[in-house]
Amino acid sequence: MRRFSSEDRSAVRELVQADLLPGQPAVTPAVPEHALQAGLGLEDGDCEVLVSAAGTILGAVSYAVRAGDNTGVLRQLHCFEDEQSLAQTLIAHALARLGRRTVHAFAESTALAPAGLPVRNRPGTRRALEACGFSGTDQWRYLHHRLDTLSPRLYALADLTENADGGWQLYLRERDGTRIGEARISAPVDGTVVLEWVALAPDRRHLGHILLEQCLTNLADRGIHHVTTCLQAPDDDRPHHEAAIHLHEAAGFTVIDQLHTYTRCP
Template identity: 60%
Template structure:
C-alpha cells in the first residue's frame, strides 16, 4: 500500500483493486458514461480489470504488467480507479482507463502520477484503445478535471475524434427495400449493402448488435462515383435499427485537421441524418 496526502491534509491510500470495490468503481464509471452507451455490469468491470478486449474473450494483445488500483479515502470511500500496463511491442506504457470524482481534479492527478511512477521512464499513452468500459479517448468536455490533470502532468493530445449521438424515437419502424441486410462474421453486427438493380455496389454500412436498445454505427463506405447517395445509405441504417427496436445510435468520426475536407463531409452527412456532436474524444501521450 502507498499512502498519499490529498487536499486539506486528508489521508488517502492507493491500493490494488479488490472485489469489494466493484460497486463503488461502477458508480464512478457510470458517472462518466457518454449518452448512447449502455450501462455497465459487474461482469464487464471484471473483464476490464482483467484487460479483456471489448470485442472478444481474449486479453488485450501484447500487454504486460497489467495493474488496476483504487484511490481510497481514510473512511474507505473509493474516490477513483485506474488500470495500466506495458506494451512489449514498443515498450510504451498504456493507461487503459481512469475514473474518479470529476469535480476533484487532484484525484485524477494522483492516479496519473501513480501510473507514471509504476510505469517508469517511458512513453505513456492514455486511453489510446477502446476498452470494455468505453471507446478510446477522453471526453474532454464531459471530463474537464481529468483533461486539466493530464495537461498538468505533461500529456498532450495526439488523436481526436468526434462522438456523435442520435435518438431514433422520431422514426417509424419501416424499412425501404433498397438495402440488403446480412449478418457480419467476426464483429457481431449487421452489414447493410446498397446496390444498383444490376448488382453494382453503391455502398455499405456496418452497425453493431444493439445492447439495451443502443448500438454504434461503425462505418459508412460509398463507391467514389456514388458519394451523393450517402444520405440514402445512412437513412437505411437508421430505418433498419428503428425497425428492430433500437432507440439510440452513436458514431465516432475523426476530428478533421487542415486539408481534410472528407472528414467535414462525413460530419455533414451524419448531421443531416440527425446526429449531434456530444463531445470530442482525445488520446493523450507523454514522452520521457
C-alpha cells in the first residue's frame, strides 16, 4: 500500500470507470486530477493504492476522520470486483489507519457518485465489508432513464428555467398561472442529468405522472440523453416510497441497483 499520486490517476480512473452505473458520466482522460480526487472524496482525507509486486495498481481506497464527531469515513473503494480479497485488504488497511472508532462506509456522495454502495453491481465489495464487520442499511434505489428515443411533447403550462449553477428548475402551472409542482435538475454533463427532486402541492399529488412526463420531454427537447435519480428505499412504515418507485417506473425509469450505506462499531 502507498499513497495515491498523480502518476496513478490513469490506472485509478480505469478502476473508477469500471464501477460506474448506467447514466453516470464517463471518467475520461480529460477529467482533471482535482476532479478525480474530488470524486474519490479527497478534499479533507487520504487515499492509498494497492500495488502488485509488478507495479500494477490493483485498487484504491479513500478515508478520513470527521472533525465533528470523530468517526471514521470510508469514502470510496475501487478494485477488481471479482476478487473479494482485494477489497478486503483495502478495507482492513483503512480500518487500521482509522484506529478504534465507529466507521461509516459509502455514506457520502462524491463528485462522481451518489452516497451508497451499489450492492448488485459490486458484490465483491459488499461481501468484503460484511467480512470486516460492517452492517449495511438499504437507503436508496438508483434509477436510470434513456431519453434518446423519447419524442418531445411539450406542455404549454410547464416552464423550464436555468439556475445559476447551470441546472434547471421546472414549474408545472394551472391554466390560471398557479404553480402546482416543481422539479430540480442538475447541470448536464455529457448529455446526462440528475433529477434531484420533484414536489407537488398536497392536493395535486395525483398529477405526479404529468410532472415527470414534462421533465423528461423538456429535457429530451434540449438534447439530454440520460436521466438518473435516487429514491429512498421502500419502508414498511412509509408506503409512499414504494409508490414513488412505481411512479418513476411507469414514466420509463429502470431500477438499476440498491445503494447501501455501512457502519462498523469498534
